[in-house]
Amino acid sequence: MTGHSMRAAIVTGPGVVEIDHVPLPTPGKGQVRVKLEGCGVCASNLTPWSGPEWMQFPTAAGSLGHEGWGTIDALGAEVTDLRVGDRVAALSYNAYAEQDLVDASAVVRLPEALGDQPFPGEPLGCAMNIHARADIHAGQTVAIIGIGFLGALLTQLAAKAGARVIAIGRRPFALDLARQFGAAETIPMDDHYAIIDQVRELTGGRFCDRVIEAVGMQWPLDLAAELTAVRGRLIVAGYHQDGPRQVNMQLWNWRGIDVVNAHERDPQAYIQGMRDALTAVEDGRIDPRALYTHRYPLDRLGEALDATRDRPDGFMKALICL
Structure with a gap:
Protein backbone atom coordinates (compact mmCIF):
# COMPACT_ATOMS: atom_id res chain seq x y z
CA MET A 1 0.00 0.00 0.00
CA PRO A 120 -15.13 -12.15 11.55
CA GLY A 121 -18.15 -10.50 13.09
CA GLU A 122 -20.84 -11.18 10.47
CA PRO A 123 -20.80 -15.02 10.60
CA LEU A 124 -20.35 -15.05 14.38
CA GLY A 125 -23.33 -12.71 14.67
CA CYS A 126 -25.28 -14.90 12.26
CA ALA A 127 -24.79 -17.88 14.58
CA MET A 128 -26.05 -15.87 17.54
CA ASN A 129 -29.15 -14.71 15.66
CA ILE A 130 -29.96 -18.25 14.53
CA HIS A 131 -29.54 -19.52 18.06
CA ALA A 132 -31.87 -16.82 19.38
CA ARG A 133 -34.55 -17.59 16.81
CA ALA A 134 -34.25 -21.31 17.51
CA ASP A 135 -35.35 -20.64 21.11
CA ILE A 136 -33.25 -23.43 22.61
CA HIS A 137 -33.65 -24.34 26.29
CA ALA A 138 -32.15 -26.79 28.76
CA GLY A 139 -33.62 -30.27 28.48
CA GLN A 140 -34.53 -30.03 24.81
CA THR A 141 -33.18 -32.39 22.17
CA VAL A 142 -31.65 -30.44 19.29
CA ALA A 143 -30.50 -31.94 16.00
CA ILE A 144 -28.01 -29.91 13.96
CA ILE A 145 -27.68 -30.99 10.33
CA GLY A 146 -24.43 -29.85 8.77
CA ILE A 147 -21.35 -29.37 10.94
CA GLY A 148 -19.45 -26.64 9.19
CA PHE A 149 -18.43 -23.35 10.76
CA LEU A 150 -22.02 -22.37 11.50
CA GLY A 151 -23.15 -25.81 12.65
CA ALA A 152 -20.16 -26.14 14.96
CA LEU A 153 -20.88 -22.77 16.61
CA LEU A 154 -24.54 -23.72 17.03
CA THR A 155 -23.45 -27.02 18.61
CA GLN A 156 -21.47 -25.06 21.19
CA LEU A 157 -24.34 -22.69 21.89
CA ALA A 158 -26.99 -25.39 22.18
CA ALA A 159 -24.84 -27.59 24.42
CA LYS A 160 -23.94 -24.64 26.67
CA ALA A 161 -27.67 -23.88 26.91
CA GLY A 162 -28.21 -27.35 28.40
CA ALA A 163 -29.73 -29.05 25.35
CA ARG A 164 -28.94 -32.58 24.25
CA VAL A 165 -27.33 -32.10 20.84
CA ILE A 166 -27.40 -34.65 18.04
CA ALA A 167 -24.85 -33.54 15.43
CA ILE A 168 -25.29 -34.86 11.90
CA GLY A 169 -22.54 -34.31 9.34
CA ARG A 170 -20.77 -35.97 6.46
CA ARG A 171 -17.15 -35.53 7.60
CA PRO A 172 -15.60 -37.58 10.44
CA PHE A 173 -13.37 -34.60 11.28
CA ALA A 174 -16.40 -32.37 11.78
CA LEU A 175 -18.22 -34.93 13.93
CA ASP A 176 -15.15 -35.30 16.14
CA LEU A 177 -15.15 -31.54 16.57
CA ALA A 178 -18.87 -31.55 17.38
CA ARG A 179 -18.21 -34.01 20.20
CA GLN A 180 -15.50 -31.73 21.54
CA PHE A 181 -18.01 -28.87 21.40
CA GLY A 182 -20.56 -30.75 23.49
CA ALA A 183 -22.63 -32.91 21.14
CA ALA A 184 -24.09 -35.88 23.03
CA GLU A 185 -24.54 -37.93 19.86
CA THR A 186 -23.05 -37.79 16.37
CA ILE A 187 -24.43 -39.42 13.23
CA PRO A 188 -22.78 -39.65 9.80
CA MET A 189 -24.88 -37.93 7.15
CA ASP A 190 -24.96 -40.71 4.59
CA ASP A 191 -28.24 -42.68 4.54
CA HIS A 192 -31.53 -40.78 4.82
CA TYR A 193 -33.64 -43.54 6.34
CA ALA A 194 -30.85 -44.86 8.58
CA ILE A 195 -30.48 -41.38 10.12
CA ILE A 196 -34.23 -41.18 10.76
CA ASP A 197 -34.15 -44.60 12.41
CA GLN A 198 -31.19 -43.65 14.61
CA VAL A 199 -32.80 -40.42 15.77
CA ARG A 200 -36.10 -42.21 16.38
CA GLU A 201 -34.25 -44.71 18.59
CA LEU A 202 -32.23 -42.03 20.40
CA THR A 203 -35.39 -40.06 21.22
CA GLY A 204 -37.71 -42.94 22.06
CA GLY A 205 -39.74 -42.24 18.94
CA ARG A 206 -40.41 -38.61 19.84
CA PHE A 207 -37.79 -37.01 17.56
CA CYS A 208 -36.34 -33.54 18.24
CA ASP A 209 -37.70 -30.37 19.82
CA ARG A 210 -35.49 -28.28 17.57
CA VAL A 211 -33.83 -29.15 14.25
CA ILE A 212 -31.40 -26.72 12.65
CA GLU A 213 -30.68 -27.28 8.95
CA ALA A 214 -27.29 -25.69 8.22
CA VAL A 215 -26.36 -27.15 4.84
CA GLY A 216 -28.43 -25.30 2.26
CA MET A 217 -29.46 -28.23 0.05
CA GLN A 218 -32.70 -30.06 -0.67
CA TRP A 219 -31.90 -33.39 0.99
CA PRO A 220 -30.86 -31.94 4.39
CA LEU A 221 -34.01 -29.80 4.34
CA ASP A 222 -36.12 -32.93 3.74
CA LEU A 223 -34.24 -34.73 6.50
CA ALA A 224 -34.74 -31.84 8.92
CA ALA A 225 -38.52 -32.11 8.62
CA GLU A 226 -38.44 -35.84 9.26
CA LEU A 227 -36.45 -35.32 12.47
CA THR A 228 -38.68 -32.59 13.91
CA ALA A 229 -41.05 -33.65 16.70
CA VAL A 230 -44.75 -32.93 16.80
CA ARG A 231 -45.06 -29.20 17.63
CA GLY A 232 -41.31 -28.88 17.32
CA ARG A 233 -39.40 -26.16 15.49
CA LEU A 234 -37.48 -26.50 12.21
CA ILE A 235 -34.91 -23.73 11.79
CA VAL A 236 -33.65 -23.08 8.26
CA ALA A 237 -30.10 -21.76 8.61
CA GLY A 238 -28.69 -23.14 5.36
CA TYR A 239 -28.04 -20.79 2.46
CA HIS A 240 -30.70 -21.72 -0.13
CA GLN A 241 -29.93 -19.33 -2.97
CA ASP A 242 -29.22 -21.72 -5.85
CA GLY A 243 -32.82 -22.37 -6.92
CA PRO A 244 -36.30 -23.26 -5.65
CA ARG A 245 -36.94 -25.91 -2.99
CA GLN A 246 -39.80 -28.31 -2.46
CA VAL A 247 -41.17 -29.13 0.99
CA ASN A 248 -43.30 -31.98 2.33
CA MET A 249 -46.21 -29.83 3.42
CA GLN A 250 -48.22 -32.92 4.36
CA LEU A 251 -45.60 -33.82 6.98
CA TRP A 252 -45.15 -30.22 8.16
CA ASN A 253 -48.90 -29.84 8.54
CA TRP A 254 -49.51 -33.19 10.21
CA ARG A 255 -46.85 -32.62 12.86
CA GLY A 256 -47.85 -29.00 13.41
CA ILE A 257 -44.25 -27.84 13.33
CA ASP A 258 -43.07 -24.24 13.40
CA VAL A 259 -40.70 -23.34 10.56
CA VAL A 260 -38.30 -20.43 11.05
CA ASN A 261 -36.21 -18.88 8.31
CA ALA A 262 -33.35 -17.69 10.49
CA HIS A 263 -31.67 -15.39 7.96
CA GLU A 264 -31.61 -11.72 8.90
CA ARG A 265 -31.58 -8.88 6.38
CA ASP A 266 -31.83 -5.88 8.71
CA PRO A 267 -28.29 -4.50 9.16
CA GLN A 268 -29.04 -3.59 12.77
CA ALA A 269 -30.04 -7.20 13.47
CA TYR A 270 -26.63 -8.22 12.14
CA ILE A 271 -24.92 -5.67 14.36
CA GLN A 272 -26.83 -6.85 17.42
CA GLY A 273 -25.82 -10.40 16.59
CA MET A 274 -22.18 -9.30 16.39
CA ARG A 275 -22.47 -7.65 19.81
CA ASP A 276 -24.06 -10.81 21.20
CA ALA A 277 -21.25 -12.88 19.67
CA LEU A 278 -18.65 -10.71 21.35
CA THR A 279 -20.37 -11.27 24.69
CA ALA A 280 -20.57 -15.02 24.02
CA VAL A 281 -16.84 -15.19 23.28
CA GLU A 282 -16.03 -13.22 26.40
CA ASP A 283 -18.18 -15.42 28.67
CA GLY A 284 -17.05 -18.69 27.05
CA ARG A 285 -20.29 -19.81 25.39
CA ILE A 286 -18.46 -19.97 22.07
Missing part, protein backbone atom coordinates in the same frame (compact mmCIF):
# COMPACT_ATOMS: atom_id res chain seq x y z
CA THR A 2 1.21 3.50 -0.84
CA GLY A 3 0.03 6.74 0.71
CA HIS A 4 -2.86 7.18 -1.71
CA SER A 5 -3.64 3.66 -2.89
CA MET A 6 -4.33 0.20 -1.51
CA ARG A 7 -4.42 -3.36 -2.77
CA ALA A 8 -7.81 -4.89 -3.43
CA ALA A 9 -9.15 -8.07 -5.00
CA ILE A 10 -11.14 -7.75 -8.23
CA VAL A 11 -12.97 -10.76 -9.66
CA THR A 12 -12.52 -10.42 -13.42
CA GLY A 13 -14.38 -13.54 -14.54
CA PRO A 14 -15.68 -16.91 -13.31
CA GLY A 15 -13.06 -18.30 -10.95
CA VAL A 16 -10.54 -15.56 -11.78
CA VAL A 17 -9.35 -12.96 -9.30
CA GLU A 18 -6.71 -10.25 -9.68
CA ILE A 19 -5.07 -8.04 -7.08
CA ASP A 20 -4.79 -4.42 -8.14
CA HIS A 21 -3.81 -1.07 -6.66
CA VAL A 22 -6.84 1.19 -6.36
CA PRO A 23 -7.37 4.65 -4.86
CA LEU A 24 -7.53 4.76 -1.09
CA PRO A 25 -11.14 5.53 -0.11
CA THR A 26 -11.97 8.57 1.99
CA PRO A 27 -14.68 8.27 4.65
CA GLY A 28 -17.73 10.42 4.15
CA LYS A 29 -20.17 11.79 6.67
CA GLY A 30 -20.93 9.19 9.34
CA GLN A 31 -18.33 6.74 8.02
CA VAL A 32 -15.03 5.34 9.24
CA ARG A 33 -12.22 3.74 7.31
CA VAL A 34 -10.94 0.43 8.63
CA LYS A 35 -7.41 -0.81 8.01
CA LEU A 36 -8.27 -4.47 7.72
CA GLU A 37 -6.45 -7.24 9.54
CA GLY A 38 -8.47 -9.88 7.78
CA CYS A 39 -11.76 -11.04 6.34
CA GLY A 40 -13.55 -14.35 6.58
CA VAL A 41 -14.46 -16.22 3.40
CA CYS A 42 -18.19 -16.92 3.17
CA ALA A 43 -19.86 -19.76 1.28
CA SER A 44 -22.27 -17.17 -0.14
CA ASN A 45 -19.33 -15.98 -2.27
CA LEU A 46 -19.29 -19.24 -4.20
CA THR A 47 -22.28 -18.57 -6.45
CA PRO A 48 -20.96 -15.23 -7.83
CA TRP A 49 -17.45 -16.73 -7.93
CA SER A 50 -18.74 -19.47 -10.26
CA GLY A 51 -20.02 -16.86 -12.75
CA PRO A 52 -23.78 -17.30 -13.13
CA GLU A 53 -25.54 -15.51 -15.99
CA TRP A 54 -26.65 -12.62 -13.78
CA MET A 55 -23.12 -11.91 -12.50
CA GLN A 56 -21.32 -8.87 -13.90
CA PHE A 57 -17.52 -8.70 -14.15
CA PRO A 58 -15.25 -7.13 -13.15
CA THR A 59 -16.49 -6.72 -9.60
CA ALA A 60 -15.96 -3.62 -7.53
CA ALA A 61 -12.64 -3.56 -5.73
CA GLY A 62 -12.78 -5.73 -2.61
CA SER A 63 -16.37 -6.81 -3.19
CA LEU A 64 -17.81 -10.10 -1.91
CA GLY A 65 -15.81 -9.67 1.30
CA HIS A 66 -18.16 -8.87 4.19
CA GLU A 67 -16.57 -10.49 7.25
CA GLY A 68 -13.84 -7.98 7.97
CA TRP A 69 -12.14 -6.80 11.14
CA GLY A 70 -9.30 -4.38 11.78
CA THR A 71 -8.40 -0.95 13.14
CA ILE A 72 -10.01 2.39 12.39
CA ASP A 73 -7.50 4.66 10.65
CA ALA A 74 -9.71 7.58 9.53
CA LEU A 75 -12.97 9.19 10.61
CA GLY A 76 -15.60 10.96 8.55
CA ALA A 77 -17.54 14.03 9.64
CA GLU A 78 -19.90 13.74 12.61
CA VAL A 79 -18.38 10.51 13.95
CA THR A 80 -18.06 11.17 17.67
CA ASP A 81 -18.19 7.81 19.48
CA LEU A 82 -15.26 6.11 17.73
CA ARG A 83 -11.57 6.92 17.60
CA VAL A 84 -8.66 6.31 15.26
CA GLY A 85 -6.92 3.23 16.64
CA ASP A 86 -10.11 1.47 17.80
CA ARG A 87 -10.04 -2.22 16.90
CA VAL A 88 -13.40 -3.22 15.44
CA ALA A 89 -15.41 -5.85 13.63
CA ALA A 90 -17.19 -4.31 10.67
CA LEU A 91 -20.25 -5.03 8.58
CA SER A 92 -18.83 -3.76 5.30
CA TYR A 93 -19.03 -5.14 1.80
CA ASN A 94 -15.69 -4.58 0.09
CA ALA A 95 -13.42 -6.19 2.65
CA TYR A 96 -11.25 -8.28 0.30
CA ALA A 97 -8.91 -5.31 0.39
CA GLU A 98 -6.40 -3.63 2.64
CA GLN A 99 -8.93 -1.00 3.73
CA ASP A 100 -12.68 -0.49 3.53
CA LEU A 101 -15.28 2.13 4.38
CA VAL A 102 -18.11 1.37 6.75
CA ASP A 103 -20.89 3.30 8.43
CA ALA A 104 -19.99 4.15 12.01
CA SER A 105 -23.22 2.44 13.09
CA ALA A 106 -22.03 -0.81 11.50
CA VAL A 107 -18.94 -1.47 13.60
CA VAL A 108 -18.51 -3.21 16.93
CA ARG A 109 -15.56 -2.19 19.07
CA LEU A 110 -13.39 -5.16 20.13
CA PRO A 111 -11.99 -5.33 23.66
CA GLU A 112 -8.29 -5.56 24.44
CA ALA A 113 -8.93 -8.96 26.05
CA LEU A 114 -9.31 -10.46 22.58
CA GLY A 115 -5.72 -9.50 21.83
CA ASP A 116 -5.02 -10.09 18.16
CA GLN A 117 -7.60 -12.87 17.73
CA PRO A 118 -9.48 -12.85 14.43
CA PHE A 119 -13.08 -11.71 14.73
CA ASP A 287 -14.79 -20.32 21.23
CA PRO A 288 -14.35 -20.13 17.45
CA ARG A 289 -10.55 -20.29 17.37
CA ALA A 290 -10.37 -23.98 16.46
CA LEU A 291 -12.67 -23.32 13.51
CA TYR A 292 -10.28 -20.94 11.72
CA THR A 293 -8.53 -23.79 9.97
CA HIS A 294 -7.16 -22.22 6.78
CA ARG A 295 -5.47 -18.82 6.37
CA TYR A 296 -4.43 -17.16 3.12
CA PRO A 297 -2.90 -13.84 2.08
CA LEU A 298 -4.99 -11.57 -0.12
CA ASP A 299 -3.23 -12.64 -3.31
CA ARG A 300 -4.38 -16.23 -2.70
CA LEU A 301 -8.08 -15.36 -2.39
CA GLY A 302 -8.86 -17.67 -5.30
CA GLU A 303 -7.37 -20.61 -3.41
CA ALA A 304 -9.37 -19.67 -0.33
CA LEU A 305 -12.61 -19.62 -2.33
CA ASP A 306 -11.77 -22.96 -3.93
CA ALA A 307 -11.09 -24.48 -0.50
CA THR A 308 -14.40 -23.11 0.77
CA ARG A 309 -16.10 -24.83 -2.17
CA ASP A 310 -14.16 -28.13 -2.05
CA ARG A 311 -13.84 -28.41 1.75
CA PRO A 312 -10.63 -30.46 1.97
CA ASP A 313 -10.09 -32.70 4.96
CA GLY A 314 -9.86 -30.65 8.13
CA PHE A 315 -11.45 -27.55 6.58
CA MET A 316 -13.88 -25.41 8.58
CA LYS A 317 -13.29 -21.74 7.81
CA ALA A 318 -10.89 -19.80 5.59
CA LEU A 319 -9.62 -16.37 6.57
CA ILE A 320 -7.88 -13.83 4.37
CA CYS A 321 -5.16 -12.31 6.55
CA LEU A 322 -3.54 -8.99 5.72
Whole structure:
Protein backbone atom coordinates (compact mmCIF):
# COMPACT_ATOMS: atom_id res chain seq x y z
CA MET A 1 0.00 0.00 0.00
CA THR A 2 1.21 3.50 -0.84
CA GLY A 3 0.03 6.74 0.71
CA HIS A 4 -2.86 7.18 -1.71
CA SER A 5 -3.64 3.66 -2.89
CA MET A 6 -4.33 0.20 -1.51
CA ARG A 7 -4.42 -3.36 -2.77
CA ALA A 8 -7.81 -4.89 -3.43
CA ALA A 9 -9.15 -8.07 -5.00
CA ILE A 10 -11.14 -7.75 -8.23
CA VAL A 11 -12.97 -10.76 -9.66
CA THR A 12 -12.52 -10.42 -13.42
CA GLY A 13 -14.38 -13.54 -14.54
CA PRO A 14 -15.68 -16.91 -13.31
CA GLY A 15 -13.06 -18.30 -10.95
CA VAL A 16 -10.54 -15.56 -11.78
CA VAL A 17 -9.35 -12.96 -9.30
CA GLU A 18 -6.71 -10.25 -9.68
CA ILE A 19 -5.07 -8.04 -7.08
CA ASP A 20 -4.79 -4.42 -8.14
CA HIS A 21 -3.81 -1.07 -6.66
CA VAL A 22 -6.84 1.19 -6.36
CA PRO A 23 -7.37 4.65 -4.86
CA LEU A 24 -7.53 4.76 -1.09
CA PRO A 25 -11.14 5.53 -0.11
CA THR A 26 -11.97 8.57 1.99
CA PRO A 27 -14.68 8.27 4.65
CA GLY A 28 -17.73 10.42 4.15
CA LYS A 29 -20.17 11.79 6.67
CA GLY A 30 -20.93 9.19 9.34
CA GLN A 31 -18.33 6.74 8.02
CA VAL A 32 -15.03 5.34 9.24
CA ARG A 33 -12.22 3.74 7.31
CA VAL A 34 -10.94 0.43 8.63
CA LYS A 35 -7.41 -0.81 8.01
CA LEU A 36 -8.27 -4.47 7.72
CA GLU A 37 -6.45 -7.24 9.54
CA GLY A 38 -8.47 -9.88 7.78
CA CYS A 39 -11.76 -11.04 6.34
CA GLY A 40 -13.55 -14.35 6.58
CA VAL A 41 -14.46 -16.22 3.40
CA CYS A 42 -18.19 -16.92 3.17
CA ALA A 43 -19.86 -19.76 1.28
CA SER A 44 -22.27 -17.17 -0.14
CA ASN A 45 -19.33 -15.98 -2.27
CA LEU A 46 -19.29 -19.24 -4.20
CA THR A 47 -22.28 -18.57 -6.45
CA PRO A 48 -20.96 -15.23 -7.83
CA TRP A 49 -17.45 -16.73 -7.93
CA SER A 50 -18.74 -19.47 -10.26
CA GLY A 51 -20.02 -16.86 -12.75
CA PRO A 52 -23.78 -17.30 -13.13
CA GLU A 53 -25.54 -15.51 -15.99
CA TRP A 54 -26.65 -12.62 -13.78
CA MET A 55 -23.12 -11.91 -12.50
CA GLN A 56 -21.32 -8.87 -13.90
CA PHE A 57 -17.52 -8.70 -14.15
CA PRO A 58 -15.25 -7.13 -13.15
CA THR A 59 -16.49 -6.72 -9.60
CA ALA A 60 -15.96 -3.62 -7.53
CA ALA A 61 -12.64 -3.56 -5.73
CA GLY A 62 -12.78 -5.73 -2.61
CA SER A 63 -16.37 -6.81 -3.19
CA LEU A 64 -17.81 -10.10 -1.91
CA GLY A 65 -15.81 -9.67 1.30
CA HIS A 66 -18.16 -8.87 4.19
CA GLU A 67 -16.57 -10.49 7.25
CA GLY A 68 -13.84 -7.98 7.97
CA TRP A 69 -12.14 -6.80 11.14
CA GLY A 70 -9.30 -4.38 11.78
CA THR A 71 -8.40 -0.95 13.14
CA ILE A 72 -10.01 2.39 12.39
CA ASP A 73 -7.50 4.66 10.65
CA ALA A 74 -9.71 7.58 9.53
CA LEU A 75 -12.97 9.19 10.61
CA GLY A 76 -15.60 10.96 8.55
CA ALA A 77 -17.54 14.03 9.64
CA GLU A 78 -19.90 13.74 12.61
CA VAL A 79 -18.38 10.51 13.95
CA THR A 80 -18.06 11.17 17.67
CA ASP A 81 -18.19 7.81 19.48
CA LEU A 82 -15.26 6.11 17.73
CA ARG A 83 -11.57 6.92 17.60
CA VAL A 84 -8.66 6.31 15.26
CA GLY A 85 -6.92 3.23 16.64
CA ASP A 86 -10.11 1.47 17.80
CA ARG A 87 -10.04 -2.22 16.90
CA VAL A 88 -13.40 -3.22 15.44
CA ALA A 89 -15.41 -5.85 13.63
CA ALA A 90 -17.19 -4.31 10.67
CA LEU A 91 -20.25 -5.03 8.58
CA SER A 92 -18.83 -3.76 5.30
CA TYR A 93 -19.03 -5.14 1.80
CA ASN A 94 -15.69 -4.58 0.09
CA ALA A 95 -13.42 -6.19 2.65
CA TYR A 96 -11.25 -8.28 0.30
CA ALA A 97 -8.91 -5.31 0.39
CA GLU A 98 -6.40 -3.63 2.64
CA GLN A 99 -8.93 -1.00 3.73
CA ASP A 100 -12.68 -0.49 3.53
CA LEU A 101 -15.28 2.13 4.38
CA VAL A 102 -18.11 1.37 6.75
CA ASP A 103 -20.89 3.30 8.43
CA ALA A 104 -19.99 4.15 12.01
CA SER A 105 -23.22 2.44 13.09
CA ALA A 106 -22.03 -0.81 11.50
CA VAL A 107 -18.94 -1.47 13.60
CA VAL A 108 -18.51 -3.21 16.93
CA ARG A 109 -15.56 -2.19 19.07
CA LEU A 110 -13.39 -5.16 20.13
CA PRO A 111 -11.99 -5.33 23.66
CA GLU A 112 -8.29 -5.56 24.44
CA ALA A 113 -8.93 -8.96 26.05
CA LEU A 114 -9.31 -10.46 22.58
CA GLY A 115 -5.72 -9.50 21.83
CA ASP A 116 -5.02 -10.09 18.16
CA GLN A 117 -7.60 -12.87 17.73
CA PRO A 118 -9.48 -12.85 14.43
CA PHE A 119 -13.08 -11.71 14.73
CA PRO A 120 -15.13 -12.15 11.55
CA GLY A 121 -18.15 -10.50 13.09
CA GLU A 122 -20.84 -11.18 10.47
CA PRO A 123 -20.80 -15.02 10.60
CA LEU A 124 -20.35 -15.05 14.38
CA GLY A 125 -23.33 -12.71 14.67
CA CYS A 126 -25.28 -14.90 12.26
CA ALA A 127 -24.79 -17.88 14.58
CA MET A 128 -26.05 -15.87 17.54
CA ASN A 129 -29.15 -14.71 15.66
CA ILE A 130 -29.96 -18.25 14.53
CA HIS A 131 -29.54 -19.52 18.06
CA ALA A 132 -31.87 -16.82 19.38
CA ARG A 133 -34.55 -17.59 16.81
CA ALA A 134 -34.25 -21.31 17.51
CA ASP A 135 -35.35 -20.64 21.11
CA ILE A 136 -33.25 -23.43 22.61
CA HIS A 137 -33.65 -24.34 26.29
CA ALA A 138 -32.15 -26.79 28.76
CA GLY A 139 -33.62 -30.27 28.48
CA GLN A 140 -34.53 -30.03 24.81
CA THR A 141 -33.18 -32.39 22.17
CA VAL A 142 -31.65 -30.44 19.29
CA ALA A 143 -30.50 -31.94 16.00
CA ILE A 144 -28.01 -29.91 13.96
CA ILE A 145 -27.68 -30.99 10.33
CA GLY A 146 -24.43 -29.85 8.77
CA ILE A 147 -21.35 -29.37 10.94
CA GLY A 148 -19.45 -26.64 9.19
CA PHE A 149 -18.43 -23.35 10.76
CA LEU A 150 -22.02 -22.37 11.50
CA GLY A 151 -23.15 -25.81 12.65
CA ALA A 152 -20.16 -26.14 14.96
CA LEU A 153 -20.88 -22.77 16.61
CA LEU A 154 -24.54 -23.72 17.03
CA THR A 155 -23.45 -27.02 18.61
CA GLN A 156 -21.47 -25.06 21.19
CA LEU A 157 -24.34 -22.69 21.89
CA ALA A 158 -26.99 -25.39 22.18
CA ALA A 159 -24.84 -27.59 24.42
CA LYS A 160 -23.94 -24.64 26.67
CA ALA A 161 -27.67 -23.88 26.91
CA GLY A 162 -28.21 -27.35 28.40
CA ALA A 163 -29.73 -29.05 25.35
CA ARG A 164 -28.94 -32.58 24.25
CA VAL A 165 -27.33 -32.10 20.84
CA ILE A 166 -27.40 -34.65 18.04
CA ALA A 167 -24.85 -33.54 15.43
CA ILE A 168 -25.29 -34.86 11.90
CA GLY A 169 -22.54 -34.31 9.34
CA ARG A 170 -20.77 -35.97 6.46
CA ARG A 171 -17.15 -35.53 7.60
CA PRO A 172 -15.60 -37.58 10.44
CA PHE A 173 -13.37 -34.60 11.28
CA ALA A 174 -16.40 -32.37 11.78
CA LEU A 175 -18.22 -34.93 13.93
CA ASP A 176 -15.15 -35.30 16.14
CA LEU A 177 -15.15 -31.54 16.57
CA ALA A 178 -18.87 -31.55 17.38
CA ARG A 179 -18.21 -34.01 20.20
CA GLN A 180 -15.50 -31.73 21.54
CA PHE A 181 -18.01 -28.87 21.40
CA GLY A 182 -20.56 -30.75 23.49
CA ALA A 183 -22.63 -32.91 21.14
CA ALA A 184 -24.09 -35.88 23.03
CA GLU A 185 -24.54 -37.93 19.86
CA THR A 186 -23.05 -37.79 16.37
CA ILE A 187 -24.43 -39.42 13.23
CA PRO A 188 -22.78 -39.65 9.80
CA MET A 189 -24.88 -37.93 7.15
CA ASP A 190 -24.96 -40.71 4.59
CA ASP A 191 -28.24 -42.68 4.54
CA HIS A 192 -31.53 -40.78 4.82
CA TYR A 193 -33.64 -43.54 6.34
CA ALA A 194 -30.85 -44.86 8.58
CA ILE A 195 -30.48 -41.38 10.12
CA ILE A 196 -34.23 -41.18 10.76
CA ASP A 197 -34.15 -44.60 12.41
CA GLN A 198 -31.19 -43.65 14.61
CA VAL A 199 -32.80 -40.42 15.77
CA ARG A 200 -36.10 -42.21 16.38
CA GLU A 201 -34.25 -44.71 18.59
CA LEU A 202 -32.23 -42.03 20.40
CA THR A 203 -35.39 -40.06 21.22
CA GLY A 204 -37.71 -42.94 22.06
CA GLY A 205 -39.74 -42.24 18.94
CA ARG A 206 -40.41 -38.61 19.84
CA PHE A 207 -37.79 -37.01 17.56
CA CYS A 208 -36.34 -33.54 18.24
CA ASP A 209 -37.70 -30.37 19.82
CA ARG A 210 -35.49 -28.28 17.57
CA VAL A 211 -33.83 -29.15 14.25
CA ILE A 212 -31.40 -26.72 12.65
CA GLU A 213 -30.68 -27.28 8.95
CA ALA A 214 -27.29 -25.69 8.22
CA VAL A 215 -26.36 -27.15 4.84
CA GLY A 216 -28.43 -25.30 2.26
CA MET A 217 -29.46 -28.23 0.05
CA GLN A 218 -32.70 -30.06 -0.67
CA TRP A 219 -31.90 -33.39 0.99
CA PRO A 220 -30.86 -31.94 4.39
CA LEU A 221 -34.01 -29.80 4.34
CA ASP A 222 -36.12 -32.93 3.74
CA LEU A 223 -34.24 -34.73 6.50
CA ALA A 224 -34.74 -31.84 8.92
CA ALA A 225 -38.52 -32.11 8.62
CA GLU A 226 -38.44 -35.84 9.26
CA LEU A 227 -36.45 -35.32 12.47
CA THR A 228 -38.68 -32.59 13.91
CA ALA A 229 -41.05 -33.65 16.70
CA VAL A 230 -44.75 -32.93 16.80
CA ARG A 231 -45.06 -29.20 17.63
CA GLY A 232 -41.31 -28.88 17.32
CA ARG A 233 -39.40 -26.16 15.49
CA LEU A 234 -37.48 -26.50 12.21
CA ILE A 235 -34.91 -23.73 11.79
CA VAL A 236 -33.65 -23.08 8.26
CA ALA A 237 -30.10 -21.76 8.61
CA GLY A 238 -28.69 -23.14 5.36
CA TYR A 239 -28.04 -20.79 2.46
CA HIS A 240 -30.70 -21.72 -0.13
CA GLN A 241 -29.93 -19.33 -2.97
CA ASP A 242 -29.22 -21.72 -5.85
CA GLY A 243 -32.82 -22.37 -6.92
CA PRO A 244 -36.30 -23.26 -5.65
CA ARG A 245 -36.94 -25.91 -2.99
CA GLN A 246 -39.80 -28.31 -2.46
CA VAL A 247 -41.17 -29.13 0.99
CA ASN A 248 -43.30 -31.98 2.33
CA MET A 249 -46.21 -29.83 3.42
CA GLN A 250 -48.22 -32.92 4.36
CA LEU A 251 -45.60 -33.82 6.98
CA TRP A 252 -45.15 -30.22 8.16
CA ASN A 253 -48.90 -29.84 8.54
CA TRP A 254 -49.51 -33.19 10.21
CA ARG A 255 -46.85 -32.62 12.86
CA GLY A 256 -47.85 -29.00 13.41
CA ILE A 257 -44.25 -27.84 13.33
CA ASP A 258 -43.07 -24.24 13.40
CA VAL A 259 -40.70 -23.34 10.56
CA VAL A 260 -38.30 -20.43 11.05
CA ASN A 261 -36.21 -18.88 8.31
CA ALA A 262 -33.35 -17.69 10.49
CA HIS A 263 -31.67 -15.39 7.96
CA GLU A 264 -31.61 -11.72 8.90
CA ARG A 265 -31.58 -8.88 6.38
CA ASP A 266 -31.83 -5.88 8.71
CA PRO A 267 -28.29 -4.50 9.16
CA GLN A 268 -29.04 -3.59 12.77
CA ALA A 269 -30.04 -7.20 13.47
CA TYR A 270 -26.63 -8.22 12.14
CA ILE A 271 -24.92 -5.67 14.36
CA GLN A 272 -26.83 -6.85 17.42
CA GLY A 273 -25.82 -10.40 16.59
CA MET A 274 -22.18 -9.30 16.39
CA ARG A 275 -22.47 -7.65 19.81
CA ASP A 276 -24.06 -10.81 21.20
CA ALA A 277 -21.25 -12.88 19.67
CA LEU A 278 -18.65 -10.71 21.35
CA THR A 279 -20.37 -11.27 24.69
CA ALA A 280 -20.57 -15.02 24.02
CA VAL A 281 -16.84 -15.19 23.28
CA GLU A 282 -16.03 -13.22 26.40
CA ASP A 283 -18.18 -15.42 28.67
CA GLY A 284 -17.05 -18.69 27.05
CA ARG A 285 -20.29 -19.81 25.39
CA ILE A 286 -18.46 -19.97 22.07
CA ASP A 287 -14.79 -20.32 21.23
CA PRO A 288 -14.35 -20.13 17.45
CA ARG A 289 -10.55 -20.29 17.37
CA ALA A 290 -10.37 -23.98 16.46
CA LEU A 291 -12.67 -23.32 13.51
CA TYR A 292 -10.28 -20.94 11.72
CA THR A 293 -8.53 -23.79 9.97
CA HIS A 294 -7.16 -22.22 6.78
CA ARG A 295 -5.47 -18.82 6.37
CA TYR A 296 -4.43 -17.16 3.12
CA PRO A 297 -2.90 -13.84 2.08
CA LEU A 298 -4.99 -11.57 -0.12
CA ASP A 299 -3.23 -12.64 -3.31
CA ARG A 300 -4.38 -16.23 -2.70
CA LEU A 301 -8.08 -15.36 -2.39
CA GLY A 302 -8.86 -17.67 -5.30
CA GLU A 303 -7.37 -20.61 -3.41
CA ALA A 304 -9.37 -19.67 -0.33
CA LEU A 305 -12.61 -19.62 -2.33
CA ASP A 306 -11.77 -22.96 -3.93
CA ALA A 307 -11.09 -24.48 -0.50
CA THR A 308 -14.40 -23.11 0.77
CA ARG A 309 -16.10 -24.83 -2.17
CA ASP A 310 -14.16 -28.13 -2.05
CA ARG A 311 -13.84 -28.41 1.75
CA PRO A 312 -10.63 -30.46 1.97
CA ASP A 313 -10.09 -32.70 4.96
CA GLY A 314 -9.86 -30.65 8.13
CA PHE A 315 -11.45 -27.55 6.58
CA MET A 316 -13.88 -25.41 8.58
CA LYS A 317 -13.29 -21.74 7.81
CA ALA A 318 -10.89 -19.80 5.59
CA LEU A 319 -9.62 -16.37 6.57
CA ILE A 320 -7.88 -13.83 4.37
CA CYS A 321 -5.16 -12.31 6.55
CA LEU A 322 -3.54 -8.99 5.72
